[in-house]
Amino acid sequence: xxxxxxxxxxxxxxxxxxxxxxxxxxxxxxxxxxxxxxxxxxxxxxxxxxxxxxxxxxxxxxxxxxxxxxxxxxxxxxxxxxxxxxxxxxxxxxxxxxxxxxxxxxxxxxxxxxxxxxxxxxxxxxxxxxxxxxxxxxxxxxxxxxxxxxxxxxxxxxxxxxxxxxxxxxxxxxxxxxxxxxxxxxxxxxxxxxxxxxxxxxxxxxxxxxxxxxxxxxxxxxxxxxxxxxxxxxxxxxxxxxxxxxxxxxxxxxxxxxxxxxxxxxxxxxxxxxxxxxxxxxxxxxxxxxxxxxxxxxxxxxxxxxxxxxxxxxxxxxxxxxxxxxxxxxxxxxxxxxxxxxxxxxxxxxxxxxxxxxxxxxxxxxxxxxxxxxxxxxxxxxxxxxxxxxxxxxxxxxxxxxxxxxxxxxxxxxxxxxxxxxx
Numbered sequence: 001x002x003x004x005x006x007x008x009x010x011x012x013x014x015x016x017x018x019x020x021x022x023x024x025x026x027x028x029x030x031x032x033x034x035x036x037x038x039x040x041x042x043x044x045x046x047x048x049x050x051x052x053x054x055x056x057x058x059x060x061x062x063x064x065x066x067x068x069x070x071x072x073x074x075x076x077x078x079x080x081x082x083x084x085x086x087x088x089x090x091x092x093x094x095x096x097x098x099x100x101x102x103x104x105x106x107x108x109x110x111x112x113x114x115x116x117x118x119x120x121x122x123x124x125x126x127x128x129x130x131x132x133x134x135x136x137x138x139x140x141x142x143x144x145x146x147x148x149x150x151x152x153x154x155x156x157x158x159x160x161x162x163x164x165x166x167x168x169x170x171x172x173x174x175x176x177x178x179x180x181x182x183x184x185x186x187x188x189x190x191x192x193x194x195x196x197x198x199x200x201x202x203x204x205x206x207x208x209x210x211x212x213x214x215x216x217x218x219x220x221x222x223x224x225x226x227x228x229x230x231x232x233x234x235x236x237x238x239x240x241x242x243x244x245x246x247x248x249x250x251x252x253x254x255x256x257x258x259x260x261x262x263x264x265x266x267x268x269x270x271x272x273x274x275x276x277x278x279x280x281x282x283x284x285x286x287x288x289x290x291x292x293x294x295x296x297x298x299x300x301x302x303x304x305x306x307x308x309x310x311x312x313x314x315x316x317x318x319x320x321x322x323x324x325x326x327x328x329x330x331x332x333x334x335x336x337x338x339x340x341x342x343x344x345x346x347x348x349x350x351x352x353x354x355x356x357x358x359x360x361x362x363x364x365x366x367x368x369x370x371x372x373x374x375x376x377x378x379x380x381x382x383x384x385x386x387x388x389x390x391x392x393x394x395x396x397x398x399x400x401x402x403x404x405x406x407x408x409x410x411x412x413x414x415x416x417x418x419x420x421x422x423x
Contacts, residue, residue, distance in 0.1 A: 030056050033109065033123030038166040040128040042228065043098050045169035046082055051107045051123055052090040070120060071112045076105045079127070094167075100131045133210055133230030134164040150237045150320045153198050153268075159206060161192040161232065170228075173214035180207040182236075198238045201268040208232045237320065242267035245317055245326035249301075254335045255308055261301040261328060267319055270295050274316045277303070281312040281327040289316075305332040 034052045041047035051072055072091035074084075079095040086092075097103065104126050108119040138160045141151050151157060161177065163170065179187050181196055182204035198204065210230045215223045242265065249261030265271055276289040292299075294317075301313070313328040 031109070031121040032056050033107065033121045035107070035123045035125045037125055037127055040130055040134050040164070041097075041167075042134055042169065043100055043129060043131045044096065045165065046094050046096050046167035047079075047127055047129070048092060048094050048166065049076075049105055049125060049127065050090060050092040051109075053109055053121060054089075069112050070109050072107055072109055074105065074107050076103075079103050079105070095127065097129050100129050102126050102128050131228070133212060133228050135210070135230060135232065136162045136164070137206065137208055137232040137234040138162055139206065139234050139236060149235055150239055151198075152321060153201055153238045153240050155197065157196050157198065157236075159194050159196060159208075159234075161208060161210060163192070163210075170212055170214065173212040176211045176213075178209040178211075182206060198236075201238050201240055204236050204238060206234045206236060239319055239321045240268040241322040242271075242317060242319055242324040244324055245315055247313070247315070247326055247328040249328060249330075251329060252331050252333070253305065254333050255305050256335055257304070259303050259305065259330065261303075261313060263299045263301065263315065263317075263326075265294075265297045265299070265317055267297070267317075267322070267324075269297060269319065271317050271319050273299055275301060276314055278312050278314050279310065281329065282314060283325050284314050284316045305330075308332045308334045 032054055034054055035049065036052075037047065037049045039047050039049075053070060070089065072086060074081075074091070074093055076093065076095055079097045082094040082096055084091070084093045091107070095105070104124065106122070106124045108122045110119055111117050139151070140158045140160070141155060143152055143155065159179070163175075165171075175190065175192065177189050177192060177194075179189065179194055181198075183198065183200070185196070187194070208231070210232070212228045212230075214226055216226045218224050244266045246264035246266065247261060248264065250259065253259050263273070271294045272291045273294050274284060274289045274291045276284060305311070309332055311330045311332060313330065315326045315328070317324055317326075
């Protein structure tokens with residue numbers, strides 16, 4: 001144990017003695033490494049990693065008179081080194097591996113004439129290696145939309161597959177592409193670019209399966225067919241542009257009445273709707289009103305006017321790809337004109353009701369007079385009386401006359417009474 005401690009202490013003292021021999025700026029720690037890689041890489045293909053020595057303050061690095069003042073030291077196990085290139089302030093290595101995984105690669109820089117000195121700078125990067133094809137699925141359209149992954153319906157889409165192969169590993173391979181556009185349409189092509197037109201709105205996922213085949217010579221001089229595959233996808237949001245806003249509602253209303261205006265949007269939701277009442281029909285500016293999110297193509301506005309005058313609803317709507325404006329004029333009248341509007345119908349109704357009451361009164365008086373002068377009413381009148389009077393109607397004329405006498409005591413009797421005397 002003591003021997004190991006003394007050995008380590010001796011090594012530290014040795015490095016301390018060599019430290020003054022290093023360049024003056026080394027001790028200041030003003031250097032850093034910038035590492036770049038063209039990964040991820042597929043198994044069997046070459047990957048490139050580059051390291052460049054820079055100053056931390058981005059100032060120009062003063063080189064000594066002799067070339068290659070610094071040396072780059074790489075650790076890349078278990079990756080196989082294919083080649084290495086060094087310049088004054090940079091170094092590049094080419095690596096390959098037959099197994100997938102994520103492999104760390106580190107590098108440090110020392111002075112060229114003092115490799116035992118303290119490192120000028122250190123760097124570290126992870127190189128991903130996969131057994132599948134590496135690439136990207138790119139979707140473009142001949143429209144300039146500021147929203148990512150949003151596209152127009154009924155407009156041609158260009159879907160392209162871009163293979164990532166910086167070392168030209170697949171230069172002799174043949175490819176087969178199987179497309180699925182997410183709306184029930186599938187196709188197989190030998191071209192990496194297709195054109196498609198979505199006719200409906202919604203969110204769709206384009207899926208692509210790529211198969212690459214090529215011949216490769218085996219160690220026993222027999223050619224074998226090699227194959228690699230890859231699955232790729234891209235999410236698309238198909239929208240319709242807002243072609244306009246249809247406004248349904250009255251244009252004339254009185255104060256203190258509730259106004260309801262229906263907005264029909266000719267476009268695809270979700271929408272952001274903003275509206276405001278103005279004395280004139282002018283476009284809305286940013287921040288002039290509070291936006292409301294609408295998840296359908298219809299929306300109702302309600303408002304109660306308290307002051308008469310001419311107003312204009314200024315409406316703005318926008319979805320993920322477009323925006324539009326619309327206006328609706330409303331004329332508001334004072335509510336005091338409401339009694340004058342209904343005065344004539346009310347007066348007419350009251351007149352009709354009074355006429356009916358007078359008619360019924362005169363008719364009853366005429367019927368009673370006819371009953372007194374003509375004890376035997378006509379069959380029609382009798383029938384009417386039977387229906388109206390019901391069980392109170394007396395069948396015999398004598399009973400009817402008695403009632404008439406009782407009700408009309410001032411009428412003269414129809415016969416003279418005979419007095420009888422007993423002797």
